Amino acid sequence: MKSYMRMSKLYAPTLKEDPAEAELASHKLLLRAGMIRKTAAGLYSYLPLAWRSLLKIETVIREEMEAIDAQEIQVPVIVPAELWQDSGRWNAYGPELLRLKDRHEREFVFGPTHEETFTDLIRHELRSYKQLPVTLYQIQDKFRDEMRPRFGLMRGREFIMKDAYSFDATVEGMQASYNAEKDAYARICERCGLRALPVVADSGQIGGDTSVEFMALAEAGEAELVWCDCGFAADVEAATVGIAIEEGPGTECEKIATPCEGSIASLAAFMGVSERACRKSFAIIAEDGTPVLCLLPGDHELNDVKAEHAFGHYDVMDEEQMAAYGLVKGYMGPIGADARVRVVADIALKDSKSWLIGANEEGYHIKGAQPGRDFEVVEWLDLASAKEGDACPKCGRALHSARGIEVSQVFQLGTKYSEAMGATFADENGVERPFQMGCYGIGVSRTLAAVVEQHHDEHGICWPVCVAPYEVEIVPLETADDLVWPAAEGIAKGLVDAGIEVVVDDRKERAGVKFADADLMGFPYQVVCGKRAVKNGNVEVKDRATGERVEVPIDEVVAYLSEKVVSQRL
RNA sequence: CGGGGCGUGGCGCAGCUUGGUAGCGCAUCUGGUUUGGGACCAGAGGGUCGCAGGUUCGAAUCCAGUCGCCCCGACCA
Numbered sequence: 001m002k003s004y005m006r007m008s009k010l011y012a013p014t015l016k017e018d019p020a021e022a023e024l025a026s027h028k029l030l031l032r033a034g035m036i037r038k039t040a041a042g043l044y045s046y047l048p049l050a051w052r053s054l055l056k057i058e059t060v061i062r063e064e065m066e067a068i069d070a071q072e073i074q075v076p077v078i079v080p081a082e083l084w085q086d087s088g089r090w091n092a093y094g095p096e097l098l099r100l101k102d103r104h105e106r107e108f109v110f111g112p113t114h115e116e117t118f119t120d121l122i123r124h125e126l127r128s129y130k131q132l133p134v135t136l137y138q139i140q141d142k143f144r145d146e147m148r149p150r151f152g153l154m155r156g157r158e159f160i161m162k163d164a165y166s167f168d169a170t171v172e173g174m175q176a177s178y179n180a181e182k183d184a185y186a187r188i189c190e191r192c193g194l195r196a197l198p199v200v201a202d203s204g205q206i207g208g209d210t211s212v213e214f215m216a217l218a219e220a221g222e223a224e225l226v227w228c229d230c231g232f233a234a235d236v237e238a239a240t241v242g243i244a245i246e247e248g249p250g251t252e253c254e255k256i257a258t259p260c261e262g263s264i265a266s267l268a269a270f271m272g273v274s275e276r277a278c279r280k281s282f283a284i285i286a287e288d289g290t291p292v293l294c295l296l297p298g299d300h301e302l303n304d305v306k307a308e309h310a311f312g313h314y315d316v317m318d319e320e321q322m323a324a325y326g327l328v329k330g331y332m333g334p335i336g337a338d339a340r341v342r343v344v345a346d347i348a349l350k351d352s353k354s355w356l357i358g359a360n361e362e363g364y365h366i367k368g369a370q371p372g373r374d375f376e377v378v379e380w381l382d383l384a385s386a387k388e389g390d391a392c393p394k395c396g397r398a399l400h401s402a403r404g405i406e407v408s409q410v411f412q413l414g415t416k417y418s419e420a421m422g423a424t425f426a427d428e429n430g431v432e433r434p435f436q437m438g439c440y441g442i443g444v445s446r447t448l449a450a451v452v453e454q455h456h457d458e459h460g461i462c463w464p465v466c467v468a469p470y471e472v473e474i475v476p477l478e479t480a481d482d483l484v485w486p487a488a489e490g491i492a493k494g495l496v497d498a499g500i501e502v503v504v505d506d507r508k509e510r511a512g513v514k515f516a517d518a519d520l521m522g523f524p525y526q527v528v529c530g531k532r533a534v535k536n537g538n539v540e541v542k543d544r545a546t547g548e549r550v551e552v553p554i555d556e557v558v559a560y561l562s563e564k565v566v567s568q569r570l
Numbered sequence: 571c572g573g574g575g576c577g578u579g580g581c582g583c584a585g586c587u588u589g590g591u592a593g594c595g596c597a598u599c600u601g602g603u604u605u606g607g608g609a610c611c612a613g614a615g616g617g618u619c620g621c622a623g624g625u626u627c628g629a630a631u632c633c634a635g636u637c638g639c640c641c642c643g644a645c646c647a
Contacts, residue, residue, distance in 0.1 A: 015582095094645080144646070
């Protein structure tokens with residue numbers, strides 16, 4: 001028989017002060033509300049309230065997965081090294097991968113994701129196209145040995161992830177599985193109360209060609225994205241956008257003295273042109289050791305992810321290297337650089353005919369330089385990070401920028417893993433083919449943090465009903481009073497009978513303490529039972545999110561709250 | 571991993587510069603007074619000063635080391 005939780009029994013030690021270690025609202029509040037505790041850097045214990053919310057998020061996920069015929073399984077957290085060697089990721093994945101040995105010196109990894117395990121599982125079982133498609137998923141702890149775990153649950157080393165993998169016979173099939181999963185992810189975000197945007201993403205370490213991330217919009221988000229009124233949205237690292245070109249002054253190639261600091265801002269100010277009319281030079285050493293000079297519109301940055309695609313794992317040149325290649329810090333440019341330097345430029349600059357560039361001489365720039373005439377660009381690449389104001393690749397209008405928390409991501413993998421691991425099935429003609437795969441992750445614990453990030457105020461958390469640890473808190477101000485306590489208890493029982501999750505603050509604390517904790521823990525509705533109101537047959541119902549309070553007759557409050565709560569459960 | 575900062579009762583901090591054997595607020599326990607927005611009075615318990623060395627008659631304090639944590643950078647759910 002279900003009952004209500006008594007605050008006096010609830011293991012949720014609250015903190016009056018902000019913990020010194022926390023920076024973000026979600027981190028501070030989850031700690032202060034007694035929901036999580038740190039065990040070590042990036043490792044958190046979930047206390048009862050957090051666990052209840054996590055289970056609700058998982059329930060939403062399970063319902064949406066069931067709706068698209070994905071089946072839940074559970075594979076071991078630990079993965080034998082051979083599987084990772086098979087896929088090639090044993091070497092490709094960096095120090096983020098936690099490797100371990102058993103007593104027989106056999107090597108294993110603590111799974112940061114489970115493409116290998118799932119692929120290995122099905123390669124023994126799925127042999128025919130008739131058995132496809134299949135999507136399997138699990139909800140499990142993952143471990144990634146992050147260089148710098150931070151922000152509480154936002155970037156832990158161990159975290160809860162839902163990971164799904166689809167196996168199809170054809171590319172079209174894979175796309176259908178991918179789209180079903182993507183649509184489910186949008187519904188999951190919505191049901192969890194997240195304002196999230198699907199954005200075009202880079203596929204990163206996972207591999208494959210097409211990927212979308214769901215970004216929960218939040219100032220505290222670590223990711224930057226651009227979006228357009230037409231519906232287009234992309235991670236700045238993945239966005240290929242239009243950058244309108246501004247020409248530099250003049251068309252004749254001429255060296256000019258520029259007695260200003262070696263920065264684009266000061267150069268633009270000195271020349272009386274916009275930063276974009278200047279050309280920014282960025283010197284790096286590509287993975288193969290080639291020195292590369294990247295030329296960009298002056299107001300744009302070199303995008304790390306795009307640069308890695310183009311140059312492999314590159315290093316920024318230090319001053320010594322610059323000097324060795326004839327480049328002068330602050331005044332770099334393609335003219336006068338060593339012949340070994342490979343000059344590349346952002347694709348946006350391809351039609352530009354007047355470049356304001358460094359002269360590779362302290363205090364001098366060159367204006368009116370023209371590629372093809374005054375210097376050579378060997379390759380035109382997409383290198384610049386997108387930013388606010390760039391043109392939408394879909395409709396051409398100016399893009400807006402925003403920050404977000406990446407709560408989930410979907411990938412089309414194609415045959416990357418199935419081919420590497422020899423996972424094949426027989427098609428209609430009896431020909432062995434590799435599976436067309438997709439993979440789909442949701443950061444479950446990160447989702448919890450994102451919800452708090454989006455739903456809080458200066459007093460605490462404001463849980464959306466769908467993921468709230470409890471739905472209603474009853475606050476009897478006098479636990480000894482022979483009117484107040486029975487009224488509170490009666491309402492609690494009535495709500496429990498109506499299927500509502502209830503906490504009763506039965507502690508012998510002063511009103512202020514109870515109110516403060518109630519606001520901090522942030523259950524969606526508070527029922528305040530005070531002496532005067534109860535004597536008149538009323539209680540006060542407070543909506544945590546809006547702060548709105550209404551007096552409701554005691555004998556109507558169960559119906560009143562049931563209606564509100566149930567309608568918001570989603 | 572590079573740069574910066576911090577480790578002192580459960581939590582938040584002072585003390586360190588200028589060595590002399592540890593203090594404040596909150597929390598906890600007891601008794602009393604309070605009781606609609608984090609009460610008050612009285613009393614009590616609780617600290618190998620991160621760890622292990624060195625200097626010194628004497629180290630929380632000075633020196634060198636080590637471990638841990640936090641913040642900024644590069645990676646990701």
